[in-house]
Amino acid sequence: MLQLYIPLNFLGFVYREIKHSLADMEKMFDLLKLQPEIKDKASAETLATQTASVAFTNVDFHYDSKRPILDKIEFAIPAGHTVAVVGTSGAGKSTLARLLYRFYDVTNGEIQVNGKDIRSLSQESLRKHIGIVPQDTVLFNDSIYYNIAYGRPDATESEVIEAAKAAHIHEFVLSLPDGYQTTVGERGLKLSGGEKQRVAIARTILKNPPILILDEATSALDTRTEQAIQQELRQITTNRTTLIIAHRLSTIIHADEILVMDHGKIIERGNHQQLLSSQGVYARMWALQQENKNTDLS
Numbered sequence: 624m625l626q627l628y629i630p631l632n633f634l635g636f637v638y639r640e641i642k643h644s645l646a647d648m649e650k651m652f653d654l655l656k657l658q659p660e661i662k663d664k665a666s667a668e669t670l671a672t673q674t675a676s677v678a679f680t681n682v683d684f685h686y687d688s689k690r691p692i693l694d695k696i697e698f699a700i701p702a703g704h705t706v707a708v709v710g711t712s713g714a715g716k717s718t719l720a721r722l723l724y725r726f727y728d729v730t731n732g733e734i735q736v737n738g739k740d741i742r743s744l745s746q747e748s749l750r751k752h753i754g755i756v757p758q759d760t761v762l763f764n765d766s767i768y769y770n771i772a773y774g775r776p777d778a779t780e781s782e783v784i785e786a787a788k789a790a791h792i793h794e795f796v797l798s799l800p801d802g803y804q805t806t807v808g809e810r811g812l813k814l815s816g817g818e819k820q821r822v823a824i825a826r827t828i829l830k831n832p833p834i835l836i837l838d839e840a841t842s843a844l845d846t847r848t849e850q851a852i853q854q855e856l857r858q859i860t861t862n863r864t865t866l867i868i869a870h871r872l873s874t875i876i877h878a879d880e881i882l883v884m885d886h887g888k889i890i891e892r893g894n895h896q897q898l899l900s901s902q903g904v905y906a907r908m909w910a911l912q913q914e915n916k917n918t919d920l921s
């Protein structure tokens with residue numbers, strides 16, 4: 624009994640931990656194959672598409688019924704477009720991403736992909752269409768090759784190398800003691816935040832999903848790495864339907880629509896220029912950032 628209890632308890636702990644952060648939930652989900660709360664319908668359809676639109680309609684959500692988290696959230700991301708979400712800490716930004724990935728189901732309203740309620744789709748097929756570049760990429764204690772190929776385990780070696788090149792990590796990998804066979808992770812070579820993020824980008828390039836969720840790191844990278852990573856991220860968002868959870872406004876000035884959230888509500892929306900002209904919360908956040916380029920606006 625005790626033997627059974629400990630692992631279950633441990634898995635429960637891990638599950639709660641990954642549900643709490645957005646950190647690598649894509650990987651953890653696969654790893655643990657744990658989906659205790661969300662069940663596929665018997666009639667669940669398989670999503671199979673190269674391009675995808677996303678729509679949140681009148682979405683309310685709470686983790687705990689005593690505490691509403693999202694209140695009537697409405698927005699749409701036409702296929703290939705980018706919507707960015709900014710706002711105070713705890714406003715509900717990452718929750719939007721968790722709902723789209725179907726970690727939880729909405730309390731009211733619906734989320735659609737290509738016009739289909741995601742509750743009518745199989746979770747596996749939905750998640751195959753979504754790539755996540757998390758704040759903090761968790762690496763396996765395995766070779767860097769394995770860590771990149773994880774994005775699509777059946778990829779050929781040349782595809783893995785192409786993805787590494789596109790994520791600008793190939794040269795770095797070649798400089799490691801055993802090249803692509805170098806062990807990384809907790810018990811191997813530790814990678815910097817920027818290097819880990821590039822591994823996540825390479826994985827996503829390999830996975831080639833029509834929908835992307837980018838969860839911008841709150842911890843600042845040095846300016847050069849930051850700029851390089853932003854450029855790589857911009858490349859992978861081209862022609863993909865993208866939801867960016869942003870902490871720095873400079874990363875999202877090109878977004879088709881920016882949603883400003885506060886306490887679970889969208890309080891302002893528009894593109895960068897429109898939001899600056901309306902001189903509201905976003906314009907104040909922008910002015911603050913211009914005053915101090917390093918200010919973290921999360």
Ligand code: ATP
Binds near residue numbers: 711
């Ligand atoms: P940040 O910018 O700090 O990452 P956020 O806007 O992404 O914040 P969320 O992570 O979406 O905020 O959280 C919204 C609210 O929901 C917070 O008050 C948070 O404490 C709460 N919350 C998040 N996950 C859970 C959970 N698993 N159970 C209960 N409450 C949760």
